[in-house]
Amino acid sequence: MSTHASPSDRKAELAELLEVALDAARSAGALLRDGRPADLGVAATKSSPIDVVTEMDIAAEKLITTGIARVRPDDGFLGEEGASREGTSGVRWVIDPLDGTVNYLYGLPSWAVSIAAEKDGEVVVGVVEAPMRGETYQAVLGGGALVNGAPTRRRPAPELSHALVGTGFGYLTERRAAQAEVVRALLPQVRDIRRGGSAAIDLVDVGCGRLDAYYERGLNPWDLAAGDLFAREAGLLTGGRPGERASGDLVVAAPTGLFEPLQQRLEDLGAWHD
Template sequence: MNQQAQPDLDRLTGRSGKSISGVLQSTARAAGQMVLGRYHDQGRIDIKGRGDVVSEVDHASEQLISARLLDEFPDFAFLGEESGFKPGDDEWQWIADPIDGTRNFVSHLPNWCVMVSLAHKGTPVAGATYDPLRDEMFYGQLGQGTTLNDEPVSVTGKSSVAECVIGLDLGYDDELAMRVWGVIGAVFPGMQAIRVLGSTGLGMAYLAAGRVDLYFCGGGNPWDIASGVVLIEGAGGTVSDRHGARVTMPSEAIIGSSPEAHADFLRLTERLSFRKDAGGYG
């Protein structure tokens, strides 16, 4: 993330008197519970691209999120996956993914979540990732660490890729997806296990909570990665783009792990096409 002066989030209070933490978590939970109630009543489903779908529930979730956030802080800008950008304050912007892992959601596969984040001058500073099926709330805020259902969590202390359970996702850019597979082909069997999750949000949250040791994916829009960046860094991890540089939004790739395993991954993949200029995101 940007190494700019850190904003004081504690001075921000919504119209209801809630803190940023309270606003983000209550909004993510409300949207998640609404989505869960529509799990078997998804309505119209449209195809946006290969493996990329949107349901009526995505739109309803985003409308709920937008209404709640802008009711609390009406001057903040808002960026949602389905509705796009609503201008506002130049410094502060809400970012929302109403259902991350919609392909899983519509197929009744249990890896999906709701993500709501806050960015300051383009840098994510707080984020809530909520999994309503398991009632798990991952929350991170600049300077306050990362929690799972209010209990502190951290990345694992693995020092090499060989020790890691690796989570990954392919994304929707076909060329980048093939480069992701190329990484696995080059590194295998030099890891403990591989898990394709189908939700970048949960993949990054699981890394922050120590459920996977390393996570990477081919590309990410702001709504896909904003919350996860805060979670990983707050949990003591390192997260970067494919060059090992700070994450910008959007990003062509995300690589996250403990600092030591992250460095080892960069070393092992240095000559692979995944690490070279690709196009697509960013």
């Protein structure tokens, strides 16, 4: 936030950004939920099911960017489906209109709309809307993390050997092969591995105590921005390789006490490269 803003001005701006993000995420979530053909996964039409999902993805992003631009015309955008605008306000919206597209295609419930607001390059607001769960996850920098308006509760850190760890895999064959080797080595050393299919949901699930930890290589800024803030505001540590911030190379999220040994194990296993 601007160094010239008073605490009350800062609080008011964050509240406004949160409200804008919540409205946009709920609108896009409803569009995706209500607009999905019941037979999407098996449709034998002139266009493939993948085309339908892409159309929904693009429509959701357009709904989000149009809605935000209407109330905040000077803000910038970075979106998975191509939304890109610099803006002049110092605020940029980082948008994944449909995180978990394969889940959406197959009718699985773990997909979400992810919207974050950056102020001068720092993520200050994050919203993850999961319509099929009936849950809205929201976080404000310095203001905590809420699920459907109630404070979230993460789990205390277990030993690594008792940790339920979420992860995800890339689309490139070479990367998937490398990620499979990491899982092969890690699996005997933890309680179990979960692969949910939505990075945003995995990150909020760690913050909600549904996973003990999460890691993944190859995330984009829009996969990460809102969920990472939620996890941190829920009291978790997030990062990449030791001493580095979470990035496309590696994202790790876990409570203190579990974060450090998991991060080091991932470093030893080369989880940060293909």
